Amino acid sequence: MILPIVAYGAPVLRKVAKEIDADYPGLKKLLEDMWETMYSSNGVGLAAPQINKDIRLFVIDSHQIFENLDDEDKGKYPDEPGTKKVFINAHIKELRGTEWTYNEGCLSIPKIREDILRAETVVLEYMDEHFKVHTETFNGITARVILHEYDHIEGKLFIDYLKPLRKKMLQGKLNDISKGKVKVDYKMSFAK
Numbered sequence: 001m002i003l004p005i006v007a008y009g010a011p012v013l014r015k016v017a018k019e020i021d022a023d024y025p026g027l028k029k030l031l032e033d034m035w036e037t038m039y040s041s042n043g044v045g046l047a048a049p050q051i052n053k054d055i056r057l058f059v060i061d062s063h064q065i066f067e068n069l070d071d072e073d074k075g076k077y078p079d080e081p082g083t084k085k086v087f088i089n090a091h092i093k094e095l096r097g098t099e100w101t102y103n104e105g106c107l108s109i110p111k112i113r114e115d116i117l118r119a120e121t122v123v124l125e126y127m128d129e130h131f132k133v134h135t136e137t138f139n140g141i142t143a144r145v146i147l148h149e150y151d152h153i154e155g156k157l158f159i160d161y162l163k164p165l166r167k168k169m170l171q172g173k174l175n176d177i178s179k180g181k182v183k184v185d186y187k188m189s190f191a192k
Helices: 027-040 063-067 140-153 164-178
Strands: 045-047 057-061 084-096 100-106 109-118 121-127 133-139
Touching: 027 045, 027 057, 045 140, 057 140, 063 140, 084 140, 100 140, 109 140, 109 164, 121 140, 133 140
Parallel strands: none
Antiparallel strands: 045 057, 057 084, 084 121, 100 109, 121 133
């Protein structure tokens, strides 16, 4: 089932999410719905807060980014061809490497894209959908997608990395999004 994406302004997007255990009700169905919602929205990642669940859960599929790269950009990133994974109760263990800029967007903040500086590599401890614990190192675009989604479970948004003046310049657009004054081709839920 395709779920509505929660728009900028919803309180759930600013909460630090709670950990879950294997008894979380309807987890298998929730994951299926998250994948379906992400793909139908043309996203490459989706965090539970974006579907109004304040739990430490996100999914990513960075393969899609590599499929859409121009020929001159193919082979340029160390994580090509990308990763598809479920992350439960994730915690960053280490950030390393040179910070680099990439143009990011967010399904909860449609029609706004900005260059965001993030670490090149992340070491993440997380559980998969079977609650098996992993500690894994990710780099390149996949690390970026993970860090973007990780921010969601920490109550942060990519716009928080912008300089105050740039954020102030976007405030009108952000207000419009929170009021539902934005056209998108996927289901959204707006704060009242």
